[in-house]
Structures are given as C-alpha cells and as structure tokens.
Amino acid sequence: MLIETRNLTKQFGGLTAVKDVDFEIEKGKINAIIGPNGAGKSTFFNLVSGSYIPTSGQVIYRGKDITKLPPNKIAELGVARTFQTTNLFEQATVLDNVIVGHRLRTKYNLLDAVLRTKRYKKEEKKCKDKAMEVLDFVGLTNITDQLAGNITQEEKKRVAFALALATDPEVVFLDEPAAGINSGETEGLAELMKKMVKRGITVCLIEHKMQMIMKLADKIMVLNYGEKIAEGSSEEIMNNQDVIEAYLGGDASA
Amino acid sequence: MPAMTKKSIALIALIIGAMVIPFIIQNEYWLHILTLSFIWSIAVYGLNILAGYTGYLSLAHAGFFAIGAYALGLLTVKVGLNYWVALILACIITSGIGFLIGLIALRTREHFFAIYTLCVGYVIYLVIDKWDSLTGGVRGLIGIPAPSNIGPISFQSATSQYYLILFFLLATVLVMYRIVHSLTGRTFIAIRNSEELAQTIGISTMKNKLTVFVLSTFFAGLAGALYASFIRFIGPDIGYTAIIFDLLTYLLVGGIGTLAGPVVGTILIVSVSQSLQFLQDYRMLIFGPMLTLIIIFYPRGIVGMVSEWKMKWFNKKKKTPAEKWKSTYSDSKDVREDKVKEG
Amino acid sequence: MDILTQQLFNGLTIGSVYSLVALGLTLVYGILHIPNFAHGALYMLGAYVTLTSMLLWNFNYWLAIAISIVVVGLLGVLMERLVFNPLKNAPPIHDKIAAIGILLFLEALAQLVWGADYRTMSTPYGEVVNVFGTTLTMQRVLINVGAIVVMILLYLFLKKTFMGSTIIAMAQNRKGAHLVGINTNKVAMLTFLISGGLAAIAASLSAPINLVFPGMGHLVILKAFVIIILGGMGSVPGAILGGYILGFTESLGATYISNDYKDVIAFVLLIIILSFKPKGLFSKEGF
Ligand SMILES: Nc1ncnc2c1ncn2[C@@H]1O[C@H](COP(=O)(O)OP(=O)(O)OP(=O)(O)O)[C@@H](O)[C@H]1O
Ligand SMILES: [Mg+2]
Numbered sequence: 099m100l101i102e103t104r105n106l107t108k109q110f111g112g113l114t115a116v117k118d119v120d121f122e123i124e125k126g127k128i129n130a131i132i133g134p135n136g137a138g139k140s141t142f143f144n145l146v147s148g149s150y151i152p153t154s155g156q157v158i159y160r161g162k163d164i165t166k167l168p169p170n171k172i173a174e175l176g177v178a179r180t181f182q183t184t185n186l187f188e189q190a191t192v193l194d195n196v197i198v199g200h201r202l203r204t205k206y207n208l209l210d211a212v213l214r215t216k217r218y219k220k221e222e223k224k225c226k227d228k229a230m231e232v233l234d235f236v237g238l239t240n241i242t243d244q245l246a247g248n249i250t251q252e253e254k255k256r257v258a259f260a261l262a263l264a265t266d267p268e269v270v271f272l273d274e275p276a277a278g279i280n281s282g283e284t285e286g287l288a289e290l291m292k293k294m295v296k297r298g299i300t301v302c303l304i305e306h307k308m309q310m311i312m313k314l315a316d317k318i319m320v321l322n323y324g325e326k327i328a329e330g331s332s333e334e335i336m337n338n339q340d341v342i343e344a345y346l347g348g349d350a351s352a
Numbered sequence: 353m354p355a356m357t358k359k360s361i362a363l364i365a366l367i368i369g370a371m372v373i374p375f376i377i378q379n380e381y382w383l384h385i386l387t388l389s390f391i392w393s394i395a396v397y398g399l400n401i402l403a404g405y406t407g408y409l410s411l412a413h414a415g416f417f418a419i420g421a422y423a424l425g426l427l428t429v430k431v432g433l434n435y436w437v438a439l440i441l442a443c444i445i446t447s448g449i450g451f452l453i454g455l456i457a458l459r460t461r462e463h464f465f466a467i468y469t470l471c472v473g474y475v476i477y478l479v480i481d482k483w484d485s486l487t488g489g490v491r492g493l494i495g496i497p498a499p500s501n502i503g504p505i506s507f508q509s510a511t512s513q514y515y516l517i518l519f520f521l522l523a524t525v526l527v528m529y530r531i532v533h534s535l536t537g538r539t540f541i542a543i544r545n546s547e548e549l550a551q552t553i554g555i556s557t558m559k560n561k562l563t564v565f566v567l568s569t570f571f572a573g574l575a576g577a578l579y580a581s582f583i584r585f586i587g588p589d590i591g592y593t594a595i596i597f598d599l600l601t602y603l604l605v606g607g608i609g610t611l612a613g614p615v616v617g618t619i620l621i622v623s624v625s626q627s628l629q630f631l632q633d634y635r636m637l638i639f640g641p642m643l644t645l646i647i648i649f650y651p652r653g654i655v656g657m658v659s660e661w662k663m664k665w666f667n668k669k670k671k672t673p674a675e676k677w678k679s680t681y682s683d684s685k686d687v688r689e690d691k692v693k694e695g
Numbered sequence: 696m697d698i699l700t701q702q703l704f705n706g707l708t709i710g711s712v713y714s715l716v717a718l719g720l721t722l723v724y725g726i727l728h729i730p731n732f733a734h735g736a737l738y739m740l741g742a743y744v745t746l747t748s749m750l751l752w753n754f755n756y757w758l759a760i761a762i763s764i765v766v767v768g769l770l771g772v773l774m775e776r777l778v779f780n781p782l783k784n785a786p787p788i789h790d791k792i793a794a795i796g797i798l799l800f801l802e803a804l805a806q807l808v809w810g811a812d813y814r815t816m817s818t819p820y821g822e823v824v825n826v827f828g829t830t831l832t833m834q835r836v837l838i839n840v841g842a843i844v845v846m847i848l849l850y851l852f853l854k855k856t857f858m859g860s861t862i863i864a865m866a867q868n869r870k871g872a873h874l875v876g877i878n879t880n881k882v883a884m885l886t887f888l889i890s891g892g893l894a895a896i897a898a899s900l901s902a903p904i905n906l907v908f909p910g911m912g913h914l915v916i917l918k919a920f921v922i923i924i925l926g927g928m929g930s931v932p933g934a935i936l937g938g939y940i941l942g943f944t945e946s947l948g949a950t951y952i953s954n955d956y957k958d959v960i961a962f963v964l965l966i967i968i969l970s971f972k973p974k975g976l977f978s979k980e981g982f
Contacts, residue, residue: 147552173554181552187545198538202554208563211534212527218534225535265553409788456966459973462787463730463928467920468969471962474917478959593913597799604792634807640800644793648781651789 100125100269100300101146101177106155108141108324115141117324118155123269128295129302130311132335133321134344139304140182142321143271147179148172174202176268180258180275182304188247192238192257193229195246199264200228225264232263235297236290252283259290269300276307288314312336320344370518374511387514389622390521391578396602396614397524398571404609405532406564407544411596412453412469415476416569418591420446420576422480425493425586435500439577446573447566454565458558461547473593481588492587496580517578521615524571529611531567540564601639604646607653616654700829702946708835708904710942711842715897716915717922717934718849719890725866725929726886729779732794734894735916736801739909741767741895742902743809746816756819763895771891772884780883798912805909818903838900845896846935849889853931862886866929914958921965924975
C-alpha cells in the first residue's frame with residue numbers, strides 16, 4: 099500500500115463532493131476510480147495531490163501524513179498527476195513543455211541562469227535528457243520539435259503523461275486519460291499504463307470507458323455522490339448490486 | 353544552425369549600429385531622446401518578465417520606477433553618497449520594497465492582482481506627493497548629479513551618457529535573454545500557462561513569482577535611478593499611473609512576452625511621439641486605440657507579427673513537407689470532440 | 696450645527712455616488728468577468744455630455760441627464776461590441792489592457808473636445824434648505840434621493856422583468872445560461888448599456904458639487920474597484936453597501952484623521968482586505 103486515505107471529506111459550501119472515503123492505493127498496481135459524472139472523482143484526486151485541502155480526514159503517503167502539504171511538496175515526494183482537461187503550453191514545442199517537468203529535481207537558482215554557471219549547464223542537460231527519456235517512453239520522439247498546439251489530441255494526452263513522468267514519480271494519478279480519443283488510441287494508452295507499472299510506477303486513474311477499466315485495473319473503487327459504494331476487482335465490481343443501480347439509476351454516461 | 357549564426361550576426365550588427373549612432377546623429381536632441389527611450393526600455397523589460405512571461409499584470413511599476421528615482425535622488429542630494437553607491441542602493445531599496453509588496457500582492461491573482469497593484473501604485477504616488485519633508489512634494493527634487501567619473505571616464509557629455517545607458521540596456525537584455533532561455537524562464541512561462549499545473553509538477557509558484565516580482569522591480573528601480581541622474585530633476589508625476597500606461601503601451605506595441613519587444617516598442621513610440629510633439633497632450637488619442645487594436649489583432653505586438661510573417665514565409669518555402677504533416681493528422685482530428693465539462 | 700451630522704450626511708452623499716458607479720462596474724464584472732478600467736471614462740463623459748447639453752443647447756438639467764444616459768449607455772454598448780466581445784476567449788490579461796486603452800483614448804478625447812480646464816456645472820437646485828437643524832443644499836438632497844430611486848428601479852428591473860432575470864442568471868453561470876437559450880450577446884450589450892447609464896447618472900448628479908475635468912474619473916473608478924472587492928465582485932447589494940461604507944469612512948476620516956490623506960483610506964482599506972482575503976471579502980472557499 100502506497101497511499102491511504104482515511105475518512106477523506108471535502109465540502110464546497112453545502113455540497114459534499116467527497117464523503118468519508120477510505121481508500122488504499124496498492125503499490126505497483128493499476129488502481130481505478132469510477133463513478134457517474136459529478137461523483138467526486140476529480141475532487142478526490144485534487145485532495146490527494148494537494149490542490150484542495152480536505153474539510154476533514156487524512157491522506158497518508160508511505161506512512162507520512164501529507165494532508166496539509168502544498169501540491170508542489172507532494173509532487174516532490176513522488177506523486178504526479180494529469181488533469182481532466184489537458185492544458186499544455188500550446189505556443190511552445192513538445193520538448194519545451196516537458197523539460198520543465200524535471201525542474202523540481204534540480205537545484206539551481208536565478209543567479210546560475212544569469213551567470214551561466216557549471217551547475218546551470220549540468221542541470222539544463224539533466225532536464226533535457228530526462229525529457230527526451232520520457233518522451234521516448236511515451237513514444238513521441240518523432241514530434242519533440244512540433245508546437246504543442248499543432249499535435250493531435252492523443253499526442254497531447256501522451257505529452258501530459260510525459261510531463262507527469264518527468265517529475266520522477268512513484269505514483270501517477272491520471273484523470274480521464276482516454277476522454278475524447280478513439281478506441282484504437284485508447285488501446286495504445288492502456289498499453290502505456292501497463293508499461294508504466296512494469297517500470298515500477300504505481301498508477302491510479304479515473305475513467306469512464308468501462309471496457310478499458312475492466313480489462314486494465316487491478317483494483318477499482320466506485321464513487322457515487324461522493325461516497326464509496328464499492329471496492330474490489332473488476333469481477334466483484336461488475337456483479338455488485340449497488341454499482342449497477344448507481345449506473346442505471348443515475349447518469350448513464352458510462 | 354545557420355539560422356543561429358544569422359541571428360547572432362544580426363545581433364552584433366545591431367549592437368555595432370547602436371555604438372556608432374552618436375557619430376551619425378550629430379543632433380544632441382535626438383541623442384537625448386534615444387537615451388531616454390533606452391532608460392524606459394529597461395523599465396519595460398522589468399514589466400515584461402513579470403506581465404509577459406509570468407502572466408501577472410502589475411500596474412504598480414510606475415511607483416517602483418519612482419522609488420528608484422527618488423532613492424537615487426535623495427541618496428545623492430540629501431545624503432551626499434557617491435553616485436555609484438547610491439545607484440546600487442537605489443536598486444536594492446526598490447527591490448526590497450518590491451519584495452515586501454510582492455509577498456502580499458502575489459497572494460492575489462488576475463483582476464485582483466491588477467487592481468491591488470494599481471492601488472499600491474497610487475499609494476506610492478500619493479506618499480511621494482504628500483511627504484513634503486522627505487521628497488519635496490510637488491516642488492520635486494532638483495540638483496541630482498550626473499554619474500560620477502569612473503577613473504578617467506567622465507559622464508558629463510551627452511555621448512558618454514548615451515554609452516553608459518546603452519551599456520545598462522545591453523546588460524538588461526542579456527540578463528533577460530539568459531533567464532528566458534533557462535529552466536527558470538521556463539518555470540515562469542509554466543506559471544503563466546497554468547499555475548495549477550505548475551504546482552503539480554513540483555514548482556513552488558509563490559517562490560518563483562516572488563523571484564520574478566523582485567527582479568522586475570529591480571529593473572524598474574534601475575531605470576528610475578538612471579532617469580533621475582539623466583534628467584537631473586524629478587517630481588512626483590513620474591510615479592503617476594499615467595506612466596504605467598505609457599510603459600504598457602511600449603510593451604504591447606513592441607510585443608509582450610517577446611525578448612525584443614520592449615526595446616522595439618519603446619524606441620518606436622518614444623520617437624514617434626517626439627516627432628509629433630504638438631500631439632503631446634493628445635498622444636493617447638492615437639496610442640489608446642492602438643493599444644486596444646493591437647491586443648485584439650496582434651496580441652504579440654510588432655515582434656510577434658514579424659515572427660509570424662517569417663514563419664509563414666518559411667513554411668511557404670518548404671510547403672510540401674508541412675502540407676503532408678497536416679493531412680496525415682487531419683483524420684484524427686474528427687474524434688477530438690471532448691466532452692464539455694466543468695472546464 | 697453638529698459636525699457629526701453634517702459629516703454623516705456628507706458620507707451619505709459621497710456614498711450614493713460611489714454606489715452608482717460601483718453598481719455599473721459590478722454588473723459588468725458579474726456578466727463578463729472584465730474589470731472594466733474604462734468605466735471611469737464613462738463616468739467622466741457622463742458629466743461632460745450633461746454639461747454640454749446644458750450650456751450649448753440650453754437644455755434643462757433633467758433633459759440633459761437623460762441625453763447623457765443614452766449617449767454614455769450607447770458608448771458602453773459600442774465598447775462591448777467592438778472590444779470586449781472579440782476578446783471573449785483571450786487570456787485574462789488582454790481585456791484589462793484593452794480597457795486601459797479605451798480609458799486613455801476617451802480621456803484624451805475629452806481633453807481635445809472640452810479642454811483640460813476644470814469646469815463647474817450649475818444646477819437649478821442650488822438653494823440651501825434646513826433639515827433637522829442641518830443646512831444642506833438641495834443638490835445634495837437630490838443626489839441622495841436620486842441614487843435611491845435609481846437603485847430601486849434597478850432592483851425592480853433585475854427582479855421583476857424577464858430581461859433583468861436573464862442578467863442575474865448569466866451572472867451566475869454564463870455557460871449554463873447559454874444552454875437554456877439566453878442570448879448572451881444581447882444580455883452583455885444590455886448590461887453595458889445599464890452600466891454606462893448608471894455612470895452617467897452618478898456623474899451628472901454629482902458634477903454640480905464637484906468639478907468637471909478629463910481626469911475626474913480616475914479616483915472614482917479606483918474607489919469603485921475597492922468597493923466591489925469589498926462587497927464581492929459581481930454582487931449588486933455588495934456594491935451598494937460597499938459604496939456607502941466607503942462614503943462614510945471617507946467623510947469621517949477626512950474630519951477626524953486628515954483631509955490630505957482621505958483619498959488614501961480606500962486604497963489602504965483595499966490593501967488590507969486583499970492581504971487577508973486574496974480573493975475579496977466574500978470569496979467562497981475553493982482551491
Ligand atoms: N471548486 C469547486 N467548487 C464548488 N464545487 C465543486 C468544485 N469542484 C467540484 N465541485 C463539485 O463537486 C462535485 C464533484 O465534482 P468532481 O469534479 O469531483 O466530479 P467527477 O466525479 O470528477 O465528475 P466528472 O466525471 O464529470 O469529471 C460536483 O458536483 C462539482 O460541481
Ligand atoms: Mg472529473
């Protein structure tokens with residue numbers, strides 16, 4: 099177990115977006131969170147990655163309480179994430195977008211940049227090498243010099259993966275990576291996730307594409323109206339009465 | 353690579369051009385105008401690294417310019433410090449105040465930041481205007497000395513002042529170039545692009561924003577200090593909000609978020625408005641709509657426009673491969689339709 | 696005569712003007728999320744148009760105000776069409792700069808047309824009246840009554856008419872409003888019309904007790920920003936309440952602290968508020 103949440107709760111005014119969620123993210127596995135629109139999945143990610151501060155409850159990462167840490171500190175500890183809407187810097191090249199992902203592993207300041215010190219050269223190279231390495235990992239070496247605004251949706255998703263991977267994470271949280279791409283491309287992304295796990299990176303993803311999840315995930319949690327209604331393997335989830343009801347009775351977006 | 357060398361040749365040519373200008377322009381008045389626009393350029397570079405590269409529109413920079421100018425003025429006139437010591441201190445004082453203000457101002461974002469800094473700028477102006485015993489109030493501060501000699505070099509003549517300011521401008525551009533083309537610069541751009549994303553890839557946004565804010569006030573202060581010793585007289589109106597609007601116009605016309613933009617925009621606008629002296633009071637009749645039109649049609653100003661043209665021309669030259677790229681990918685665009693969600 | 700009552704009445708008068716200006720600003724912000732820096736210029740033009748109609752054509756005060764409302768309101772609509780609408784999807788820094796551009800232009804234009812001198816506006820309501828032992832000019836009473844009438848009309852419009860409720864709906868959710876079939880363009884134009892009209896009323900009412908000059912909008916607009924941050928960006932009651940709070944604070948501050956620094960009060964207030972609540976006084980807790 100790598101990350102554990104205890105009674106995690108987030109309220110927005112009167113709305114409880116995440117309610118008393120206990121979840122354990124298993125190391126070296128593909129963990130998935132599913133649920134209808136507005137179930138609180140993205141909010142759960144935001145709580146774990148530090149973007150939101152929980153109303154109550156805790157987030158434990160490798161036995162350490164990270165509930166109140168700011169997102170950048172959590173990233174330094176090895177937790178990376180992507181967003182539901184990919185927001186790359188479109189006027190820059192793919193490579194430039196990814197390079198900055200390794201910034202957190204460098205130690206250099208403004209003065210090094212202005213004076214072009216040895217350290218500057220070393221760290222710049224380190225970041226560039228890292229960027230090339232992760233772009234190679236996600237299979238984008240051929241488009242490193244393209245502007246991020248000119249590439250396809252699927253490539254953008256991969257760049258977002260690469261950016262997350264450039265931070266040298268222990269675990270990556272992927273928010274709907276397969277939204278808006280076709281089924282062939284979805285297969286490719288699934289392969290990529292498996293490849294990450296093989297590399298020793300734990301994956302936790304949100305997805306609406308059920309087929310993909312059922313094939314891919316080792317462990318699934320189902321959220322509905324902010325509450326965990328089920329948890330287990332694909333089989334257990336598929337046969338769970340509450341889950342079936344939640345999907346049939348609620349939003350049929352699955 | 354050949355493009356690279358072409359670029360450096362052009363750059364060297366430009367610098368040499370700037371060096372020989374005093375020999376070509378014998379007219380002291382125009383040399384004065386050019387020097388003045390170099391000074392403004394330095395301040396605009398300060399604004400650019402903050403507003404252009406990091407996405408924080410500060411409307412307090414006329415205030416920081418004035419702080420730099422008054423710091424130098426007071427330290428030389430009232431304290432009697434050596435010019436160069438005063439210059440260094442003026443920059444330190446400005447960025448120190450910038451640090452304190454940034455600490456609070458940078459907790460706000462977007463509109464709040466703009467309005468906050470607008471108010472800070474106005475307060476700085478009012479303090480200078482009303483603190484009569486220190487600043488001389490509306491009467492201003494007179495008798496500010498020109499830069500003192502360094503060894504045998506004196507800075508009394510217009511030409512020598514020109515070279516001095518040119519030196520500072522080139523240094524500013526070099527610093528900006530190096531920052532923008534480094535991880536630090538990329539970090540700033542990442543913050544401009546999305547602060548949320550930047551944080552989740554481990555960037556301490558507050559630390560970086562504070563760094564860039566202090567840096568940008570440093571250059572505003574430097575410009576102010578140079579201005580004070582160049583004009584030799586300062587009044588509270590150099591801190592008035594009208595000045596920040598001038599600086600913004602220079603930046604926008606030249607190209608916000610570009611390296612050449614500040615100097616291009618400033619020299620152009622300053623010299624044009626000098627040629628249209630009779631317009632002085634009404635220059636905003638032209639510059640106001642220009643600012644608005646540019647932001648609508650050419651958000652990256654003249655420099656952005658030129659590089660766009662260059663790109664088009666470049667693409668035309670090797671049209672076939674570029675075309676191919678497009679067609680290969682056009683099919684997959686159809687599946688793009690993202691579900692519309694919270695946003 | 697009691698200084699305190701006098702100052703309280705003064706505060707009420709200043710507050711009325713601030714509230715009207717802030718109302719226009721907050722409506723536009725609520726609908727379009729633009730901090731319209733050019734709003735101060737609309738205020739300034741409002742005064743000039745009234746003044747000109749009175750001097751040039753000998754119109755009576757009320758007719759002049761009506762003309763001013765129409766002219767400035769239409770100018771607001773023009774601004775929306777020509778500038779803010781094209782910038783709808785641009786990065787947030789752009790519309791601010793565009794607004795500043797308009798502000799600079801309109802000010803220079805006013806200076807060209809009317810000159811840089813300070814002018815006074817005469818009013819048919821200059822006589823002094825005595826209310827509860829306090830001497831007041833009719834004009835000041837008029838400002839207060841006028842402001843309250845306008846606010847009530849605005850309230851009725853927003854709450855009781857279909858057009859008004861679409862403005863409220865859109866302020867709450869622009870995308871959602873679009874989905875249920877509200878013509879967002881029309882609402883945006885209408886909002887600018889109202890916003891300009893409010894600025895014209897505020898300026899025309901207060902001009903006789905102040906001076907008319909090209910830069911007269913500067914301080915007022917800055918303070919209106921302070922007010923809507925105080926009252927919550929986009930909030931109508933907040934703008935009214937904030938306006939009166941600032942009015943009272945200033946008039947009391949001028950008497951009991953320092954007249955020199957009375958204009959600083961607003962900015963110091965704002966700096967303090969934003970230092971503790973970076974998203975305004977009534978921001979909802981979010982990320
Ligand atoms: N910053 C916020 N402020 C207020 N409410 C919010 C905020 N973020 C999310 N919510 C609300 O919390 C609830 C859960 O939202 P969340 O984005 O977590 O859902 P989700 O499960 O990711 O849905 P989807 O599948 O559509 O992405 C929703 O009702 C949403 O409107
Ligand atoms: Mg979501």
